[in-house]
Amino acid sequence: MSATVACEDLMKVFRSATGETHALRGIGLELRPGALTVVAGPSGSGKSSLLTLLGARDRPSAGQLSLLGHDVGAASTRELRRLRRRRIGFVPQRSSGAVFPHLRAIDQLRQVAAWRGAPDRHLDESLTAVGLADRADHRPYALSGGEQQRLAVAMALVGAPELLVADEPTAELDHANADRVMDALLAAAAAGSTVVISSHDDRITHRADRLLRLRHGVLSSESAGRRTAAAVIDGTGRLQLPPEVLDLFPDRRVVVEADGDGVRLRRPEESHD
Ligand SMILES: Nc1ncnc2c1ncn2[C@@H]1O[C@H](COP(=O)(O)OP(=O)(O)OP(=O)(O)O)[C@@H](O)[C@H]1O
Numbered sequence: 001m002s003a004t005v006a007c008e009d010l011m012k013v014f015r016s017a018t019g020e021t022h023a024l025r026g027i028g029l030e031l032r033p034g035a036l037t038v039v040a041g042p043s044g045s046g047k048s049s050l051l052t053l054l055g056a057r058d059r060p061s062a063g064q065l066s067l068l069g070h071d072v073g074a075a076s077t078r079e080l081r082r083l084r085r086r087r088i089g090f091v092p093q094r095s096s097g098a099v100f101p102h103l104r105a106i107d108q109l110r111q112v113a114a115w116r117g118a119p120d121r122h123l124d125e126s127l128t129a130v131g132l133a134d135r136a137d138h139r140p141y142a143l144s145g146g147e148q149q150r151l152a153v154a155m156a157l158v159g160a161p162e163l164l165v166a167d168e169p170t171a172e173l174d175h176a177n178a179d180r181v182m183d184a185l186l187a188a189a190a191a192g193s194t195v196v197i198s199s200h201d202d203r204i205t206h207r208a209d210r211l212l213r214l215r216h217g218v219l220s221s222e223s224a225g226r227r228t229a230a231a232v233i234d235g236t237g238r239l240q241l242p243p244e245v246l247d248l249f250p251d252r253r254v255v256v257e258a259d260g261d262g263v264r265l266r267r268p269e270e271s272h273d
Helices: 047-054 077-087 105-116 121-129 145-157 175-190
Strands: 005-016 019-031 035-040 062-067 088-091 163-167 194-198 210-215 218-224 255-259 262-266
Touching: 005 047, 019 047, 019 218, 035 047, 035 175, 047 062, 047 163, 047 194, 077 088, 077 105, 088 145, 105 121, 105 145, 121 145, 121 175, 145 163, 145 175, 163 175, 175 194
Parallel strands: 035 194, 035 210, 088 163, 163 194
Antiparallel strands: 005 019, 005 062, 210 218, 255 262
């Protein structure tokens, strides 16, 4: 099965009056249909920057990003808009950015269904999946923050888009509703979508098919199911050590020794050369 998302040496730099922020510093990644991937990492590690790119809501500063066969760096604005509307479900970190302020919940879904060519029965199914069947006639101002977030998830689910990107979709939810949203997102993945979400929450990360950890704008480790987390070595040979290992090297210098099948890292002062 070919990759829905493929990126190589992906970079995002934000420029402002006070200087540059290198939010993503060379991400290499492939995501395939049928799995839910969680991107975890501390605040400021680049999760939203990455998911915004994967949702075709932004363009990379450098590197390659292919979404559903489209080169995002080279695509026209029109091509990207069609891609976003028809083939990518997106839940932004702030759900107010996803919902139309004046439309009833059911009409919000109807608009998205029209873009995606989804049948009407999908509207009720999507609302029910996130527990909002009894809020169909409510407008956003009459919904709580958590309900708005669930509405944004329902809009992303309508018509089973090939790619579903959700930035902390459970951040404002209690455990029961967070579980319900995760059930819906996992079901979308099981039905063949490529699903990628970000989360800080261990309850969510534990349910991922694949877990990627970001630190300082690079992928630091990856695990799938119960397999031990593997550190990621990028295309230039850089490897990010876990914080507890990094603490062992306060001078940030290390002697690397190949040892049969393994590699040993030790502090230079231990060297007997
Ligand atoms: N539009 C922007 N302009 C300038 N800097 C930005 C912009 N967006 C993000 N950044 C910076 O890029 C870095 C990564 O931010 P990002 O929002 O991607 O992190 P995050 O992991 O999603 O954080 P959080 O968990 O707090 O949402 C941060 O240092 C942030 O301040």
